[in-house]
Amino acid sequence: MRAQSGEGPLESFWRNARRHAHVESIVPAYFGAGALELVTPPAWSFGSTPEQADELLDLVLSGEKTATASAAWDYEAEGEPLPKVGELSIVTDSQGRPRALLQTTSVDVRPFDEVDAEHAYLEGEGDRSLEFWRRVHEQFFTDHAEHGHGFSMSMPVVLERFDLLYSA
Helix, strand or coil: CCCCCCCCHHHHHHHHHHHHHCHHHCCCHHHCCCHHHHCCCCEECCCCCHHHHHHHHHHHHHCCCCEEEEEHHHHHHHCCCCCCCCCEEEEECCCCCEEEEEEEEEEEEEEHHHCCHHHHHHHCCCCCCHHHHHHHHHHHHHHCCCCCCCCCCCCEEEEEEEEEEEEC
16 A cells, blocks of 8 residues: 555555545544544564564454453453444554554453353363463463452453454
């Protein structure tokens, strides 16, 4: 994709994604016609390492990953609001290049030990089993916490489902 004058990779991706994904038809009309051009969705990457960012992004792009999980305590510690149904976001690869436009379709907060096999499967990782999900997420939530609570089987986990609207 070719960037317009003064436009960086993120803005160029967003311009193309809006056009190809027909974003104007899914965003509430009260934003007005020009709002989509002014406000670029937040950009982020999966995981905490470059390898995780690329591995998990590849699962999204292949259609295997349609869900993710985060520690609710991290949102609180960072002063960030929880995701909301209908929100758009741009996922980047390990090099910060925008690669996917996602729309959140479901958000649920559950204790870690109440995450079910369906959610584990939708995350698309490993053998897609609940056992695998619990093992890798306990390790991730222990090693990469932004909060001071430590890991707990009853810790609140934000379960998010999404649709891939556009990829580049």
